[in-house]
Amino acid sequence: MRVKKEHMLLEDIDEIRIYDATPEDLYNPTPKEFDVEDIKINELFNNIPFDINTFIPHDGGKDFIIQGLGRFTLKIYDCAPEDVEGRLLSKLSPPVFDILYDYLSEVNANHSTKEIRFAYYNDSRLTNVSTVNIIYDMERIFVVTDNVDTTIPDNEKNKSIDKDKSNMMENFSQTGSYYLINGKYSWSHGIYNIINRKEEKSDTRYNIVFELVIPDDKHIVDEIFEASNREVSQWDEIFRIKTPDGKVKVIEVDLNSYFDERGRLIRQGWINDITPQSPNEFSKPVDFLLNGFTNSTKLALLIEPLNKKQYKFSKGFYYLIEKNYEDYDNSGDILENIAEKEVVEKIKKLYAGEISEISEIATYNVDGNPKNSKIVDLYIERFEYNDEVHSLGFLTEITEEIEKQNKLIESNELKVVLIKEIHHRVKNNLQVLNSFLNLEKRAYKNNPDMIIKHMQTRLTSLALLHEKTYNTEDFKNINLKEYMMDFDRKTEQFIEIPGEVEFETQVDEDLNLSIEVITPLILVINELTTNAMKHAFPDENMKNKKITKDIRRLDDDRAVLIMKDNGVGIKDVKNVTKSLGCEIIKSLTKQLDGTISLIESENGTAYKLVFPIHMDHTIY
Incomplete structure (x- = not known):
């Protein structure tokens, strides 16, 4: 068993991580030393969705007598209520006593409330996260454990989900995303396409992408975890993974941490497979799709045009803006070259989610030069799935047609x-x-x-x-x-x-x-x-x-x-x-x-x- 404690600055909470703990590590059978009365509201404790552990301060708060432990704690200890009541915490569970002593003493001395979090790991995989409130009341210390249901509430999901379209776009663009809320992961369809395997029940408990990182790049993942647990709310990185079928892929990740309206910390990650391909090799679905536009200099397919990192454009786009593929950055600066400001404003509204699609004719000045202008027909559709924005568009140069018109x-x-x-x-x-x-x-x-x-x-x-x-x-x-x-x-x-x-x-x-x-x-x-x-x-x-x-x-x-x-x-x-x-x-x-x-x-x-x-x- 290994214990690590770290203060999470973003949430202002102490997180205690317990690795590979067994009942033998946490529970030391010891004879009963004190008679304790049953708590009169014990029946209430057994019928609320919390785990309540009750301690009576002993010897001026230097130790604590166990009056009762909740079902979750008893399950971890693998014992019955009569095996723990009337024992000193320091003797029954020395590791837990060492972990909780400072918090229990502070609450006992100040009659205050303290919040901490426990994260349990088994074989480096997160198996449970519990938010713990330590409360002083009735001359006792109550340790209330909330094993939160970490599913994303339905009312927080986008109301206009088009799952089939989202899955298709992720397959085309070889991208995927995930959420981490209260210790539980939620993976999109595209992630499994990238790591070349099917979904498994245990996938909600650990990071199924990071576990595949090759040994030479493990230090990058350590840096990501260290940064995301502190004050950094955004992190970009590239590393390599080895999929279960033995393929080595180059992965680009974009990680974000933010608080939702309920005050929960949410970590969100976008992942893009950027594995280099040989000139004649088309291994990704998006390559086959874009290849259908290879010889077109006037018609362009735009996959994820609203995404600054995971976009895929056919060659016609680069012909139109007269830039090499390697020199283009989808930062939004290209909008400055569109002459019609009302079109620019609509594109910005589309990006912000205020509208769902645009279909406009615009004048594009190459490098901002009005003497080298092109007329284009632009269509972009935006749709969302689990708060992730996807987009698909078509761009057609119609300069010659307009001139003929x-x-x-x-x-x-x-x-x-x-x-x-x-x-x-x-x-x-x-x-x-x-x-x-x-x-x-x-x-x-x-x-x-x-x-x-x-x-x-x-x-x-x-x-x-x-x-x-x-x-x-x-x-x-x-x-x-x-x-x-x-x-x-x-x-x-x-x-x-x-x-x-x-x-x-x-x-x-x-x-x-x-x-x-x-x-x-x-x-x-x-x-x-x-x-x-x-x-x-x-x-x-x-x-x-x-x-x-x-x-x-x-x-x-x-x-x-x-x-x-x-x-x-x-x-x-x-x-x-x-x-x-x-x-x-x-x-x-x-x-x-x-x-x-x-x-x-x-x-x-x-x-x-x-x-x-x-x-x-x-x-x-």
């Missing part, structure tokens, strides 16, 4: 409508993408890799579409054949192909479609391609695997897509039509104002999609 606005009403559509198309596409994410996070909540793979193929399709529209001046006439050739090449790069699969595509040369038609069309083709790759070719050794697409004009108003594979076919049509993939395809087909159906095929699976060549624009 200014030129076309003088032409005619149709061109004005078209340019407004261009202005909104990225946001509309991302809203579709967000809808897919919400559907799939419920269907595949136990398989985040599946969600990431599906999202990446859709991002690639949309990024290619954006690239095509950026490079043309006629946004109502995108040549479908040219686009489909690029689509097949990109699909071969990003979809996991079980062996070699040949893509064969035939498209009418003069089939030109507007962005309003081609967006849902290409997403339908993407979903059908993904389904074929997942189900049509279960045998990797199958020969001559092929997916064909034939898109022809039916008349002046309609076109048809026939898409086939030569795989194993569909055995249970009813079950397939009820799948999430089929529901997504139906939704996209409805958005396209088209009709889709399964058609007979000699082998494999074939679909027929009839869709309009022209559609009314949603902006009308």
Whole structure:
């Protein structure tokens, strides 16, 4: 048994830590020396949620006769009430007598009240925390132990929790967080993702991250504990851990201590996995997600943009602000380069939690230079989970579109409508993408890799579409054949192909479609391609695997897509039509104002999609 006492300046309380104590260490059986009367309110003591120990001062307060011990103390001593009553504390439990003597003597002499705290450790793990009040009354000393329920009250949790979204964001950004309240830890989902193991019941009792720190970095953890137990309320540090499966990771921690409205000291920690990766290695979910935006210089995905330390931005962001990734610090100084002050004020309100989202068009002056300005479309959503702020955003440079709008606005009403559509198309596409994410996070909540793979193929399709529209001046006439050739090449790069699969595509040369038609069309083709790759070719050794697409004009108003594979076919049509993939395809087909159906095929699976060549624009 080892005892350590330290005064906690933040709380102004003495904390007594007892390590690896056994009943034999604390309890020394000794004969009864004094007759003591039963306390008349003993029945009350047994029915209140506190542990009350009663002592009678002896020999002028040099020792204390035990009149009664509470249930918690008796459990620690592993004995019955009759084994302790009428004994001197110095003989029955010399270690406890030495620990409590100064406090008991002070309270006895001054008839005052004293508060201290006991923390019990077993194998370096915190097993119990007790707040103790020592009170003088009725010529006795009462030691009242409050074994606090350390769960976070429901009324202190955020009322608008979106747990699924929070877990998804932590998986994407490889981050996690925890609370320590009255000795009990509460860990977020992301922590288990970082340390590569499942949740265990004992995790509330000790720091499951710090226990994994490699020996060379143990001194850093000691410094953190020493600082956080004194006057330091915030601490940043980086150290290495070794996960249960043997992987060494580099961890960045941001620790804070503060008092809540009830006066309780709360310690909160944010943890970020910053393990370096090789240039071609993508081991984190966020890397796969961001990789879908790699080649986009005008469109940026912002993961945790409101977090100064744990943010992840795609390359388009750094192209826009014209800074290297290594030189950027998400400190908020970038707001000084936004010309519209009302937009800056909204971003600040979003950061403060006064609003939950912003969707604004702003002028960004690179390095504050108004001669090098860019027009951007910014969307950021903020949500909270257990008082932790998470955020997700999209940033699109629309400088060229705005310039074209200014030129076309003088032409005619149709061109004005078209340019407004261009202005909104990225946001509309991302809203579709967000809808897919919400559907799939419920269907595949136990398989985040599946969600990431599906999202990446859709991002690639949309990024290619954006690239095509950026490079043309006629946004109502995108040549479908040219686009489909690029689509097949990109699909071969990003979809996991079980062996070699040949893509064969035939498209009418003069089939030109507007962005309003081609967006849902290409997403339908993407979903059908993904389904074929997942189900049509279960045998990797199958020969001559092929997916064909034939898109022809039916008349002046309609076109048809026939898409086939030569795989194993569909055995249970009813079950397939009820799948999430089929529901997504139906939704996209409805958005396209088209009709889709399964058609007979000699082998494999074939679909027929009839869709309009022209559609009314949603902006009308």
